[in-house]
Amino acid sequence: MNTQTLTENFIDELVKITGPEYVFTDSESLEKYGQDETEDLVFLPHVVVKPANAQEISLIIRLANKHKIPVTPRGAGTGLSGGALPVEKGILLSTERLNKIISIDEKNFQATVETGVVTQVFQEAAIAKGLFYPPDPSSRGSCFIGGNLAESSGGPKAVKYGVTRDYVLNLEVVLPTGEIIWTGANVLKNATGYNLTQLMIGSEGTLGIITKVVFRLIPHPPKDIVMLIPFKSAEQACEAVNSILHTGVRPSALEFMERDAIEWSARYLNLDLDLPKDVEAHLLVEVDGNDLDLLSRDAEKVYEAVSGFDIYEPLFADSAQQKEDLWKIRRNVGHAVKSNSIYKEEDTVVPRAELPALITEIKRISTKYNFKSVCYGHAGDGNLHVNIVRGNLSEKEWNENIQEGIKELFRYTVAVGGTISGEHGIGYVQRPYIEIAIGEKQLELMRQIKTAFDPNGILNPNKIF
């Protein structure tokens, strides 16, 4: 079938699967589902379909396979690498109706969740039962569990608790050939065959559509202390990260924000923030646990660790509201930058001790290629988001020069043992850079795996490689 247009007959087949109220070809829907949070990119699909469950998805996939129509799965569309963009048109498959928390099993510290559930909704349901699902990307109020699985999202808690993939026991997946499988078992350890579960996580919707997940949970630590430490030097803030971690304290967040990041975000949120002129960066540090005395001692150790640097007095959040405000500022940096200008977001990650050198290198490259960069992120993980602001750059500067600058940056992160994405994925927009990070033979193996799962190449084509 010609993928330039879908026949009415094909649309009728989709309608038979989901009912007419869940198949959309109006231009408003195509526009809405033709974009995600990635830059200003829009690709219109031919049709948007919203199936109710794995069975309906399986039927859609089988139909698409028969006619070799591309299918692009989409969660909440909060991705930053364009993984949900229907770049080859065809079917945009939204998982938004798979929105049930099926069970939270307090006995086994497990939960079974559909992948269209909003991350924060699930987190709060777990906390209501005294259990904790730590991964919380900044977009947790709107992103879906499914997107988090597709990209193995992290977030601020990863420094202590790990990323999405560390909480997954088992996945229900609709394969690109239509079969519905479970990838593992509902157990904490599993040495039974190849790990299809971990292969699926982070595969960005190219190997299957994840429809259910069984998570392991941990007891919820009810107490925390949050502190914001202003540094006169951004490099020193990065160096302090290691000093903090060498105290033996394991912070539940250890976030870096350049001056612009925190100022733009506070302004975007209409929050007061009066920074001394010579503050270049902040660390936002959280410790959590069961015992406030112990946490106070931990916070004290953190304070001692940073007191040798050129800092202003840290701010200890002394109310729930103040904690929430600090976290709001951190979580909204991306939105704030976006509200200022079109931007590209790079997701650099290096061995943690390389952070101070990384920030120096970023500034060197941004001067060389004449762009403005706003840096922030999960310093405790060595994961720094670099927002490249378009500002007044010409079309040519934006599309060509910048790409050279990004290549130079990524060659650097790879050279020091890091890579080109820590938690956002390759998706569509990082594809030109993947060969910087991944060797030819490894890419060949990945392509062969893709072919084993998806012989017709219909699922999320033109992503990753």
Added chain:
Amino acid sequence: MNTQTLTENFIDELVKITGPEYVFTDSESLEKYGQDETEDLVFLPHVVVKPANAQEISLIIRLANKHKIPVTPRGAGTGLSGGALPVEKGILLSTERLNKIISIDEKNFQATVETGVVTQVFQEAAIAKGLFYPPDPSSRGSCFIGGNLAESSGGPKAVKYGVTRDYVLNLEVVLPTGEIIWTGANVLKNATGYNLTQLMIGSEGTLGIITKVVFRLIPHPPKDIVMLIPFKSAEQACEAVNSILHTGVRPSALEFMERDAIEWSARYLNLDLDLPKDVEAHLLVEVDGNDLDLLSRDAEKVYEAVSGFDIYEPLFADSAQQKEDLWKIRRNVGHAVKSNSIYKEEDTVVPRAELPALITEIKRISTKYNFKSVCYGHAGDGNLHVNIVRGNLSEKEWNENIQEGIKELFRYTVAVGGTISGEHGIGYVQRPYIEIAIGEKQLELMRQIKTAFDPNGILNPNKIF
């Protein structure tokens, strides 16, 4: 080439790669490397070769590929599923000369290690720098890091700290086609392409020979408290596991031992142990951390959680020696059973709350099939090792009836959401059961992955499936 014998010419080629002192065809070597810790199985290879590094391994693999000779990689030979048995003869490739700890990077909390390093040797080197590598299979004093990676080994600390796969950042691997690759990057989070690292871990030497690993480490918790709790009912001991975990305390070990397990092991070690007649099982509980006061409070909570069960007074280890003795008993159960009789070891794993029912089911099945079982293991993970003792069983009973019993047991673990191996792998001896745990489509995908990596099927053939 006929694999029934290898030509002298072929042996000469091996000698050219490693030098003559590392190629063995004498019967003593073939016998020694023809077995591991799995039951009483022996398969003689044609030749044993001990390469020095990835480059030599690559040359051996290329030679084997040219002549389609099977290659079976072997670490320390402590495996319990026969993963290192050269069942198709050919080349037995020992990694024992890859025994260097290349670096322990205190700044980044990372270590780079060759895979022929003994697990405990690496653990102690990390502790000497204040860092902690938690996975510690019972055989840690002799097993290799490479074997731990091949099976994604766990051990008692997994309940708090996770298993081997949770500490791996990056792997150097010689592929079955001879290329040497790195699978990831030296970073804490990575969303760059499919996760070849996690695919390799637990693949039991069928997808590549891992030659180096980059681990993440954590700060070493210097303090611990160890307690041994005697229960009058084995089911109650299993039930108490959940009661302990629901206190919010996160024990660093939560081990179950049936009466026979602890008695046989103490006798094997010549340690005094005078158990009241009606003790059916024990829990061995450890809590660890930085602060002894806090740990005492945790131990107190554990004690409260079990005090409602029918127990004898717990033993709190009050010296380093006593702690060591208790752990020695736990670690030597397997050896003790083996010294009594040939046995099969099953590695059942279920959602933790299913443990009490599992132990009841094991006893029902062992009565039905007329075998003696000794149960122990990582109760905190829902992972129970079931040693089936041969005793006086006839050849037929041992080889046929028992297999039916094992099938019944595995069907049960799978039916309650568990699987057939938690940390020992499928290897050779669990192959007849894999279809109980893994569906046809999943197996087909695994076979296709195997073919993508190993088109000639030379690497560790006849393992897993």
